Amino acid sequence: MIDSTPLEEAARWFAVLRRNMMTVDERQALDRWLADDVNRAALAQVERGWELAGRLAPRDAGRLTEPPPRISRRVLLRAAGGAAASAAAGLAVAGWSGALSGWGWDGEVETGIGEQREVTLPEGSVIHLNVLSRVRWRLTGAERQVSLDSGDALFTVSRNPERPFTVRAGGGVVRVLGTVFSVSLRDGAGGIAVREGHVAFTSGEGKPEPVQLLGGQGVRFDPRGVGKVTAVAPDQVGEWSDHFVTFDQAELGEVARELGRYFPLKLRIDPPEAAKRRVTLRLKLQDQNSTLELLRQLLDARVERKGASRAVMRIPS
Secondary structure, three states: OOOHHHHHHHHHHHHHHOOOOOOHHHHHHHHHHHOOHHHHHHHHHHHHHHHHHHHHOOHHHHOOOOOOOOOOHHHHHHHHHHHHHHHHHHHHHHOOHHHHOOOOEEEEEEOOOOOOEEEEOOOOOEEEEOOOOEEEEEEOOOOEEEEEEEEEEEEEOOOOOOOOEEEEEOOEEEEEOOOEEEEEEEOOEEEEEEEEOEEEEEOOOOOOOOEEEEOOEEEEEEOOEEOOOEEOOHHHOOHHHHOEEEEEEEEHHHHHHHHHHHOOOEEEEEOHHHHHOEEEEEEEOOOHHHHHHHHHHHHOOEEEEOOOOEEEEEOOO
């Protein structure tokens, strides 16, 4: 039986996690706290108690014509602590904990052009979502499932051997216990890159042996299968989260299209054959004008603006 102190701490951490924003100090403190099995169990009880309260709420409770009143953090902590204790006691008396263990925690986040978001899941893992990306998740007492439907995501997974973390993307599955890695998916093709830790990737083709990836390794995949494991620079894994993007022997047309994901900008390369020219460069994504100017200097090109969202980059022959 878990005493009240871990439950009270779990309620406080649960309130922090639901903010979807954490400071570096809070993140480090949470990692230390979650290293204790008792604390992880307490947080799981709070999650189940909150979920139970949500499932028992009236069906029309979400049909609000006015925004709900703001609740102070102190009141929220008290309420969360009370709900956790009540739910834990009720489950223990009724013996329902096993019946609830299969219930999931569902949510999704989608970003637009130039929009990045960071989401901290209730169990402590962090998903940093790039522009034009969509991710969904389902958490149960036995596992943590995430689906990357499109775009790019950087995952910092809270280690918990009892609740494996899986990411589905393009028919493949990435399995991990605790690590930092990125997954990308565009039109059914994508890639995985590991900054630290160890992941296993199984393609949608049902390969008998998963591809094992360690820190500093990556792999590309598409509907036809999985490519060869290659070396990647760990500091460039998910570098877009720090507003950098690297192009390695990429066509200028691809560079222009990629910038259109980060800014409301349609960039045309002139002359048209120059769009096939391959370049290797790394850009700091600041505002639209600064990024265009940096690219112009790197290519020794000339930029003609055709409005707020259109431009022509003329490449010297």
